[in-house]
Amino acid sequence: MWINQPTCIKCKEQYANPLIRCPKCDGLITIPAINGSSPSTINLTSMWSLSSFLPKFNRPISLAEGNTPLLQMSKDPDLADLNIKLEFRNPTGTFRDRACSLILSDAYQNNVSTIVGASTGSFSISLSAYAAKAGIKPINVIPQNLELAKIEQMKLYGSKVIEQGETLHEAISVSEKIAKEEKAYFASPERNLLTIEGQKTISLEIILQKDYVDSIIVPRGSGSLVYSIYRGLEDAIESNWIEDFPRIYAVSLEKTKTAYLAESLEMKQPFIVSEVEDILKKTKGKEIQVKAGTMIEEALNIAKTEGLFIEPASASVLAASRLLIEEEKISPMSSISILTGSGFNALNIFASQLRGKKKVVWGLSESSTTKFEILNLIASKKANYGYSIWVSLGKGKFGHFQSIYQHLNELEKKGLIKVQKTERVGKRKTFELTKKGFETLDKMKDLIDYI
Ligand SMILES: [Zn+2]
Incomplete structure (x- = not known):
């Protein structure tokens, strides 16, 4: 199935299963850079048009994810000409659909009847939809007090939903236990390497869609998207699509009481801390902190000025881009902000804001x-x-x-x-x-x- 075998970057042990951490030495497992097709032979219609960079499956489980549009902002004078990658245009409104397409393709190939995952929402919704398409029963473990609109969507696709624990870490532990008991496929995005290999197609698409890219701005979250963007760029360099890495900027939240607004951004400790730091250093980017309160403002602003409805966590990259443009660290025309998720997954947050309650x-x-x-x-x-x-x-x-x-x-x-x-x-x-x-x-x- 693999083009290049997953390999531990520390002890060089190779694995067949899609693990992210080496069971022997806890090192990060990665796929050595892939030399894929040349751009002229690729007709981009979905993520699967990039199959020369992806693991091979008997039957890919696809809902036509990927090939998301690149738009230039125009109305907000401070953000004019900034390129935005509309990842919320994926089938369930999130970049996670790229990951779930690969994960369910793998689960299907392994003939499992049940798949178990844990996340703070978007990933679980996506997992449920792709499980429905694959005919596999989904179980999602989520932390308590998650937004109702998210839980209802998981159930809508036929998922069993277990609310347990205060944090994502607790939910992941519980889901791991259930997966073992049920002999089910385990699909936490922080533990499955296919997450990274699916999400890396965002970078490959960016390079196909835009002649010159100087900076890419992404939410840091658990670190998985930063790592994925980097992996895609590695493949693009190996395949001679580009010569050098664009700068990667990772956006996190200043720790305040309102940080709950962006569940997917709020992570006490990112899962791949040191690797994210290495990636930022290597690409000459850095971590940008934004105030949680600015996210809602940015999300409402882009809805009113550009007609795009995104979730607050996604809007954090706009707040960060604003800072970077102001400080003249980036040029909007050659920068790309990745808008990861749809506002429809965060309706309650907007409702409370708009009604002033x-x-x-x-x-x-x-x-x-x-x-x-x-x-x-x-x-x-x-x-x-x-x-x-x-x-x-x-x-x-x-x-x-x-x-x-x-x-x-x-x-x-x-x-x-x-x-x-x-x-x-x-x-x-x-x-x-x-x-x-x-x-x-x-x-x-x-x-x-x-x-
Ligand atoms: Zn190792």
């Missing part, structure tokens, strides 16, 4: 969201009478003071709360939840992802 439940009306907030406040004993609830909710943010009483009345009528006592002074009523109230709150919590 802290929490929004997609699909629920604003008044239902408010009722949930009120139940939550009373249950947690943070506030238990009208005025204190109104203050806790952020005063005017949740409507007029009187509207809180209307919500309380309706909740009482439905038997979800009851009067705890009426104080003599001012006849102030304090409330507590009924048993039914607690049960309802639990059910609603199941529906809601905390933003």
Whole structure:
């Protein structure tokens, strides 16, 4: 199946399985650079047009991924002429489709009935879709409190979804255990080398689509995309498509409370730390940190100015490009920012931003969201009478003071709360939840992802 055999860069051991880390010495496993077809013989219609660089499979599982467009920005004066690679135009709205096409092709060839993966969302959605196409049963382990829109998409493609653990690392451990128990194919993007080999086609396409590329700007995340971009460039150099590496800039988040906005960017520790540093050094690029808050602004800005709807994590590369252009580190015309994912996978984040609310439940009306907030406040004993609830909710943010009483009345009528006592002074009523109230709150919590 391999054109060049996966090899540990430290101890030089060769492997047949698509591992990323050497079981013997923990070194990074990589595919030695491939000398593939010349550009003149390639008619780019999908990622598979680059098959001379890819492992061979009996039956490739494809949804026509890859061959994503390169556009030039025009409306924002600070970003004018910057090239953007629209990776969110892939079948499930993410660059991960390139990886999942290879992974499911491999799983299919291995005759497995089940595939198990772990991620913070986009990869799991993609894995589910490609598993459906391959006729293989997907199980996805995800950290708790992931966005509902993402979970629903996984289920839509027929995936079993297991929510476990607070972090991606925990979810990966759980998924590894399940894969062993079920004798299933294991497909975490941080552990499977086919992820890298699929995603590397982004670089090869860029070189085919653009005459001269000086800089490539990508989200750092777990480090897998940086590594993939580098791998593609290695192949392009080996095949005499280009002479030298463009600079690779890796975008990460300044650590703040709002870093949760970009699950795929937020990673306590990237999986391939030292290798990412080496790659940045070797290509004369560097790591750029951006504030989490700027991502939403950039995502809303590109929607309004260019008509493109991207997820906040993707928008981080625009914030970074803005900085690099301002500091004259890059020339927009010869730079490419990779927009990795679609805004449709992050609807709740945009909804809460646009409505000016802290929490929004997609699909629920604003008044239902408010009722949930009120139940939550009373249950947690943070506030238990009208005025204190109104203050806790952020005063005017949740409507007029009187509207809180209307919500309380309706909740009482439905038997979800009851009067705890009426104080003599001012006849102030304090409330507590009924048993039914607690049960309802639990059910609603199941529906809601905390933003
Ligand atoms: Zn080794």
